[in-house]
Amino acid sequence: MEKLIGEFSFGLFFWQLFLFVGLILLLRKFAWKPILKAVEERESSIEDALEAAEAAKRQMAELKSNNEDLMNKARDERDAMLKEAREMKDKIVAEAKTTASAQAEKIIAEARESIQHEKMAAITELKNQVAVLSIEIAEKILKEELSSADKQKTLIDNVVKEINLN
Amino acid sequence: MMISPVVLLANPTDEHDTHQEDAHHEEVAVEESEDGGIKKEIKEYIAHHLMDSYDFGLYSYTNEDSTKTYVGFPLPVILIDGGLKVFSSSKFHHGEAVAEVGGSYYKLDHGKIYKTDAAGTITYDEHHHATNEMPLDFSITKNVVFILLVFLIMFFMFRGMAKSYAKGNALPKGIGRFLEPIILYIRNDIAIPNIGKKKYKKYMSYLLTVFFFVWIINLFGLTPLGVNVTNNIAVTFSLAILTYLITTFTANKDYWKHIFWMPGVPVPMKIVLAPIELLGTFIKPFSLMIRLYANITAGHVVLMSIIGMIFIFANWLGGSLSFLLAFVLGILELLVAALQAYIFTMLSALYFGMAVEEHHHDEEH
Numbered sequence: 001m002e003k004l005i006g007e008f009s010f011g012l013f014f015w016q017l018f019l020f021v022g023l024i025l026l027l028r029k030f031a032w033k034p035i036l037k038a039v040e041e042r043e044s045s046i047e048d049a050l051e052a053a054e055a056a057k058r059q060m061a062e063l064k065s066n067n068e069d070l071m072n073k074a075r076d077e078r079d080a081m082l083k084e085a086r087e088m089k090d091k092i093v094a095e096a097k098t099t100a101s102a103q104a105e106k107i108i109a110e111a112r113e114s115i116q117h118e119k120m121a122a123i124t125e126l127k128n129q130v131a132v133l134s135i136e137i138a139e140k141i142l143k144e145e146l147s148s149a150d151k152q153k154t155l156i157d158n159v160v161k162e163i164n165l166n
Numbered sequence: 167m168m169i170s171p172v173v174l175l176a177n178p179t180d181e182h183d184t185h186q187e188d189a190h191h192e193e194v195a196v197e198e199s200e201d202g203g204i205k206k207e208i209k210e211y212i213a214h215h216l217m218d219s220y221d222f223g224l225y226s227y228t229n230e231d232s233t234k235t236y237v238g239f240p241l242p243v244i245l246i247d248g249g250l251k252v253f254s255s256s257k258f259h260h261g262e263a264v265a266e267v268g269g270s271y272y273k274l275d276h277g278k279i280y281k282t283d284a285a286g287t288i289t290y291d292e293h294h295h296a297t298n299e300m301p302l303d304f305s306i307t308k309n310v311v312f313i314l315l316v317f318l319i320m321f322f323m324f325r326g327m328a329k330s331y332a333k334g335n336a337l338p339k340g341i342g343r344f345l346e347p348i349i350l351y352i353r354n355d356i357a358i359p360n361i362g363k364k365k366y367k368k369y370m371s372y373l374l375t376v377f378f379f380v381w382i383i384n385l386f387g388l389t390p391l392g393v394n395v396t397n398n399i400a401v402t403f404s405l406a407i408l409t410y411l412i413t414t415f416t417a418n419k420d421y422w423k424h425i426f427w428m429p430g431v432p433v434p435m436k437i438v439l440a441p442i443e444l445l446g447t448f449i450k451p452f453s454l455m456i457r458l459y460a461n462i463t464a465g466h467v468v469l470m471s472i473i474g475m476i477f478i479f480a481n482w483l484g485g486s487l488s489f490l491l492a493f494v495l496g497i498l499e500l501l502v503a504a505l506q507a508y509i510f511t512m513l514s515a516l517y518f519g520m521a522v523e524e525h526h527h528d529e530e531h
Contacts, residue, residue, distance in 0.1 A: 004399050004459075006295070007217075007398070007399050007400075008399050008400050008403070009218060009278075009303070009307075009398065009400045010302070010303065010400070011244075011302075011303040011304045011305055011307070011310075012218060012307060012309055012310065012398055012400040012401060013400035013401075013403060013404050014304060015304070015306075015310040015313060015314075016310075016313055016400060016401045016404040016405075017404040017407075017408075019310075019313050019314060019317050020313075020375070020379065020404060020405070020408070021408070022317070023317050023320060023321065023375055023379065024371055024372055024375045026321055027320065027321065027324055027325075027371065027374070027375050028371035028375075030321070030324070030325045030328060031321075031324030031325055031327065031328045032324070032370060032371045032374055032375075033371075034328040034331060034332065035324070035327060035328050035331060035342075035346075035349060036349075036353070036367075036370060038328075038331035038332070039331075039346070039349070039350065039353075042337070
């Protein structure tokens with residue numbers, strides 16, 4: 001301790017203190033403040049940039065998911081439209097089919113009816129013809145049969161017989 | 167032979183014994199064998215190296231006719247002794263002559279300037295301390311020259327670095343690329359953890375300056391220029407007193423409360439603790455001062471002793487082994503130079519942190 005005090009040089013102490021305090025003050029003004037400020041600014045700008053990048057990333061992801069939603073929606077819409085179109089087509093085809101078959105049936109029915117009519121007319125015509133013919137035949141037969149008295153008499157007898165039976 | 171470095175280490179800076187030609191010469195001469203002369207010379211060299219000096223000596227050698235030739239240049243001596251006296255240290259002729267300035271006579275003795283009579287008589291007390299009057303000495307000594315040099319180096323280096331930031335987009339250039347990580351390290355790993363994010367800013371100037379100053383000046387101590395600044399107690403004292411002053415004057419109420427009236431302990435304990443805590447505030451910077459001083463001094467003494475061993479061995483085996491050892495130690499000292507700067511900065515930051523710490527009494531005590 002005594003040696004340390006003996007070694008102590010006031011001049012050196014003074015110069016060291018003076019120069020060192022001067023150095024602190026000078027460096028504070030001309031070096032440390034600008035350096036630390038620059039470093040801090042850079043750090044904050046890096047931080048900001050990172051944050052911005054993060055935000056951009058988030059936005060991008062959002063956009064992407066939006067796009068996907070949109071795509072999905074579009075796809076769904078397309079599918080729906082296709083489905084609708086298909087249904088419409090099926091419906092139209094089915095309707096057409098039913099209409100056509102109804103029409104055909106109607107035509108067939110009409111045809112059948114007119115055939116029936118024609119048939120009936122033909123039958124009636126035939127009947128009339130047959131009646132006329134029958135009358136003519138009967139006339140001719142009667143003329144033939146009743147041409148003699150005997151034959152007239154047998155006929156009357158037969159008719160009387162039949163009446164008696166009844 | 168092998169004991170010699172131990173002897174050197176045991177009494178490294180005791181220049182009073184080694185230099186005291188008239189009083190001790192006989193005893194020393196008795197102990198000396200034929201290589202005692204070189205041991206003594208090494209011892210003197212180390213002692214001389216550890217001291218400040220008034221001239222910038224690069225080396226000296228003894229001529230054939232046993233006169234000494236000094237290579238170097240003198241530095242200005244500034245004394246306040248009945249007025250300001252400025253003269254060249256060459257007037258002392260390396261302690262051999264009496265310098266006469268403005269009617270006063272001064273003589274160098276063991277690296278200190280004493281006021282003497284015209285004949286240069288220096289009287290000693292029983293401890294071989296000179297009893298002559300000492301003038302107030304503000305000389306630009308070798309150490310002051312190097313402090314000034316580091317001052318200029320640091321100023322221009324960091325000024326240049328600061329300017330390079332202003333130019334570009336806040337990117338370091340040149341030496342800044344090397345220095346910026348260190349500055350950031352001091353900020354992020356020393357200042358902020360110890361002082362806290364809110365208050366570290368006002369201490370940054372001191373912490374950065376002290377770190378780089380101690381580091382650079384320690385590195386200068388490892389150059390062959392033979393300079394050794396941080397092993398002067400005056401230098402470490404002035405650094406430590408700044409830490410003390412900054413701690414004391416920036417301390418908040420809590421700090422003083424914890425010193426004089428420790429919360430959470432019984433009243434008798436408070437009374438006992440107060441002087442201990444108060445003493446602690448002085449011991450902390452004192453330990454800073456001694457730590458830096460002792461580490462650098464020890465490093466230099468060991469390193470120089472081992473270099474000195476090369477001359478003691480004076481053979482190729484011992485010499486090369488000593489050289490190898492000195493080389494390894496030199497590398498270690500490079501580490502110590504940075505480490506001591508780091509420790510000084512770290513502990514200063516720790517003390518500042520204590521001074522501004524906000525205590526939450528409910529939780530902590």
